[in-house]
Amino acid sequence: MTSILYKRATTLDELDQIRKLQLQNSPQCINAVEKLQEGFVTVQHSVALLEQMNFACAHIIAKDNDSVIGFALVMLSSFRNEIKLLIPMFEKIDELVPKRKTYVVMGQICIAKNYRKQGLFRALYHFYKSELEDQFDFLVTEVDATNVRSLQAHEAVGFKIIDSYEEDGIVWNIVSWDWT
Template sequence: MKPIIYKRASSLDELEQIRTLQLQNSSQNISAEEKFQEGFVTVQHTVALLEQMNSSCAHILAKDNDIVVGFALVMLSGFRNEIEVLISMFERIDGLVPKDKTFVIMGQICVDKNYRKQGIFRGLYHFYREELQHGFDYLITEVAAINLRSMQAHESVGFKTIDNYEEDDIVWNIMLWNWT
């Protein structure tokens, strides 16, 4: 069995595989029980948007041979208006992060169901930090408060909740990982 490889996204095929994994784990496509036990992703990106984001700063992948088994999206603040549900988060971050600090948004993280509990979540974040910590002070993300599995996993890596807000009956926790 070959080890999982961590790398930056570099092909259209990889971006299409991200999209497929995203759809398989979307909150709209899984049961309430699965959401609670396994976690979920909220935003669905088009392949075109994934490609634009990747051109600015390549996404982080976990691959088993040629198959994308996990991803952590990289979103620069220039994409703040591209996904409507994230605009509120960016506006809040503007008031939370000191002007002299730089940050990148972890746009979404997901591991294929068949590859969970193997350290891939941590591996994605370890590689993310290794690749981007020299260009940014902070990594910021937001997690739905009801997504307990994701909240616990992010806290275990080093994220701290710095703010929360409610939108469309969902409480969102803005979480920051300080790389300085």
């Protein structure tokens, strides 16, 4: 059994590997059964945007030797306008998070297929919390309502649905993990 290392992303190679993992798990690259059973990632980030986000607050990754096998992106609210699809989410979050409370957005989480069902999802989130809970009151993200696997996994970690909205025919559940 290999030892998995949880850390903050520090190299361009790690960001490139995050991007490759995103592409492998996008809806266009997996079939309908896999989408239902395993989940999927909706947003695609450029390496340049991943690098800008990482510079502001480093992403959380899981590595097996030199390979990134999982990631949980850190997205500060200052990146709210960088991805058009996410603008409505940020607007909703601003309405939902109490004033004088701070939040960070989990920009996306993904585990490589060969490493699923081994506790990495939960471990990535717990590392995320240990790294950032002193800076933020809440971790917030949204999950496509059709991505049942992802929603169940988030609820198992401690997230609660705080709102839902529809945008361009997709129903989004906004989920929050209160760290206070």
